[in-house]
Amino acid sequence: MAETTESHPILKEVDPVIMPRADLVGNNRSFSWITEKICGIIEEKTPTWWWVCFCVAGFLASFTVVGIVYLVSTGVGVWGLANPLNWGWAIVNFVFWIGIGHAGTLISAILCLLKQKWRTSINRAAEAMTIFAVVCAGIFPVFHVGRVWLAWWLFPLPNANGIWPNFRSPLLWDVFAVSTYATVSVLFWYVGMIPDLATVRDRAKTKIRKFFYGVFAMGWRGSNRHWSNYEMAYLILAGLSTPLVLSVHTIVSFDFAVALIPGWHTTIFPPYFVAGAVFSGFGMVLTLMLPLRAIYGLDDLITQYHIDCMGKIILATGSIVGYAYGMEFFIARYGANSFELFAFVNRAFGPYAWAYWIMLFCNVVTPQLFWFKKIRSNIALVWIISIFVNIGMWFERFVIIVTTLARNFLPSSWGYFSPTIVDIFTYTGTFGVFSVLYLLFIRFLPLMAMAEIKAVSPAADPHHQH
């Protein structure tokens, strides 16, 4: 090397320093250990805690059922909606749940494109979270239309009136965005699961298990000619889901931004909503995964490195959200529009100031704690902060929707929104619906992408031998 540098003052080639990488599978676990561990979760006898949680979740879910039956039989007025507040908790909850879903797609699609291999141990569970969150989200707008039996008019289907939907409306864009999102998320989740379902099928002992896992595994046999097409398909799906997930929350934000109401009519909404969605979604991923990690002893698969990564994403997106809050105020002032400025001053100091400051504390202050490694390594604290993130993001939607509508252009129509018991029932119940679905997922489907984890474990590298 010395001679070459002398004869050529400029180095022809510079070898970059190879940074040590964190092992994604702790303790150098073998392939079969991974299979045993993850299949073990669905093969063992149903644990007692599962039944307890399932019953509690089922009971909670019945709240939504009761709330909705009452609403359908009476009218949407039971939701505490009255002029000028026709978008109350229902739309808050819709945006809240759909936002939670976004982290799942972010983990599975965007991190896949960015070759962030740590995604492998959390992507399956996060995608499941996405799908169940979209299910919960869908409940609200569907029943908010009032006469739910006419909800199919949202779709471009021929009806007796001979009229088609108005495609200029962002609300209709939302119908397409959310239904596409739900469909593509399910497809992505299922395709990612096929090789693992084959593993479960190959280990199945009973006839029923052999049949069902067999049917859903599609006869997958791990052929490399198949893997080649499969990996290409998976990569393309990741490439399709990325613009999809960004467009979904962009379109959700159009529901507001396209309206002319001060406080909603801003161009910052699309990026601000997407960042907020990712932020809330990662909060929920941590809320779900940390207890599962403890219950099933998955420390070697969800390592401290994974938790650090998620903490840092929460920190980054939380800071973006904080920046957006500040920028909104600045533009309201700088834009010299008195209605716009009033809308923002009213948010922070008006009748809903309490909600604004809760939002600001949970979304801007608490995630800043993730700057510290000590806090990121304290699992209990990470879990508590993730709960704060969830609460904060619910309040963000509440602040955006309710404070804005409560103080519109005409002071004579100003109002104050209070949720009714039906609102509270329906919303609380969706956590039950979500938990029921999630518990069923844990019980019957492989919680982690075994094939993908094996592929990123150190032993899988063909050059790693000896």
Add this chain to the structure above:
Amino acid sequence: MSNKVYGLLARFDTPAAIMSAAEKVRDAGYKKWDVITPFPIHGMDGAMGLRRSRVPRFTLVGGSLGFTIGMSMIFFMNKFDYPLIVGGKPFFSPMFAFPVSYELTILLAAFGTIIGMFLLNRLPMHYHPILKYDDIHKSSDDQFFLVIENSDPEFNKAETNKLLSDVGSLEIQELEE
């Protein structure tokens, strides 16, 4: 049932071993053979000499179809079949038709991709001769297999057997059709 030979199956237990075996089988000129692994091994497509997957063609067809359907559906509905007057805005404009067409592009591209993957892989296929091997369930756990088919022009039971043992397989078995 005639006991026609389907091919020879060899077992390996590390990614490195199956990788170098695949390279040698490729270089020996075999065409009808396959590698069975519990997870995709990085670089195996090259070691097997496989061409780039054709799945993207299906994606392109699906995506183009989705965009065309979206735009023409909105044109037909809001301008042609029942011109809808809203706020004096044009009956059709690619601007407001874009978000819905965009979503349909992604939706049909995703379906195209998945349908393409299943068609190219000829799945679902619930029976395959390699499933007759007793320990095949390990192929979805931690073992790696290489199968050379009888229908390959280069296939010769003795020579193929010798090749497979030379490349370091731990076990070789004959598979029936």
